[in-house]
Amino acid sequence: MIQEVLVTTQNAEGVTHITPMGIHVIDDDFIILPFRPSTTLDNILQSKTAVINYCNDVRIFAGCLTGRRDWPLTATQKIKGHYLSAALAHREVELIRIEEDPTRPKLYCKTINLVNHSAFQGFNRAQFAVLEAAILVSRLKMLPIEKIEPEIAYLSIGLDKTAGDHEREAWGWLMTIIDQHKQQTVQS
Ligand SMILES: Cc1cc2nc3c(=O)[nH]c(=O)nc-3n(C[C@H](O)[C@H](O)[C@H](O)COP(=O)(O)O)c2cc1C
Known part of the structure; x- marks a missing residue:
């Protein structure tokens, strides 16, 4: 595992x-x-x-x-x-x-x-979405934007339904990086 x-x-x-x-x-x-x-x-x-x-x-x-x-x-x-x-x-x-x-x-x-230190709080789909988006960001230079965009669209469903403040903040940081990458890809 x-x-x-x-x-x-x-x-x-x-x-x-x-x-x-x-x-x-x-x-x-x-x-x-x-x-x-x-x-x-x-x-x-x-x-x-x-x-x-x-x-x-x-x-x-x-x-x-x-x-x-x-x-x-x-x-x-x-x-x-x-x-x-x-x-x-x-x-x-x-x-x-x-x-x-x-x-x-x-x-x-x-x-x-x-x-x-503290009890496990249960599973949360938005946390999963942030982890998956973070992995995409760590591979941004290796992946085509055509693969990243549909994955982000799918992950945002669980994010929108289940996120708290921490998950929304983390998601926002990642989306900024993906947006910047998209702009650089379009310009070059
Ligand atoms: C959920 C998640 C899992 C990751 N797993 C690995 C891993 O197993 N090995 C790895 O080299 N990088 C992994 N990465 C990427 C690293 O966190 C990132 O590239 C980091 O810069 C590694 O380099 P460092 O040891 O210099 O910090 C993962 C990223 C995320 C978001």
């Missing part, structure tokens, strides 16, 4: 980097698969640790892809690092094995500490 989470990592200077990632869960292993080049990859190779944040504030997913990376952080307990203060739960992990790949290495991690 793949879970869409926010991964927080630290560089040698102690600066925390936040990024959305789809991590693979196989039995007790958590596999982080960053595409090169990646700050997350560099940080994990250097510190041998990472934090997996389970978060329903989709503004953080959309924010990381639209230049809004400054989200409140709290110090972790068993490893050096930070988790997102908004996380419903977080998992502190240690790197145990690397499967090398020139494009997308596999970083196998084991859990050192798992902490619950």
Whole structure:
């Protein structure tokens, strides 16, 4: 199974980097698969640790892809690092094995500490819509606009019916980026 989470990592200077990632869960292993080049990859190779944040504030997913990376952080307990203060739960992990790949290495991690902070609030279609739109934005340069437009039109149905303020705000940030991309595509 793949879970869409926010991964927080630290560089040698102690600066925390936040990024959305789809991590693979196989039995007790958590596999982080960053595409090169990646700050997350560099940080994990250097510190041998990472934090997996389970978060329903989709503004953080959309924010990381639209230049809004400054989200409140709290110090972790068993490893050096930070988790997102908004996380419903977080998992502190240690790197145990690397499967090398020139494009997308596999970083196998084991859990050192798992902490619950708040109850799961149930599924929400608008949150799903924001996640899918965020993935489209992360692939904007690789995808034709003819593929992006119908997907956004479909996702906006669930968004319109079920969004709260956070989801609407996150959606707005993503749509601005897609609109800018469309204008640049038309001009060039
Ligand atoms: C829901 C979601 C899942 C993502 N999963 C991955 C992933 O598994 N690997 C990856 O390299 N990028 C993934 N991305 C894109 C990264 O978040 C983004 O490109 C980021 O800049 C990665 O580079 P960084 O490690 O330098 O921050 C995902 C984006 C979203 C919105």
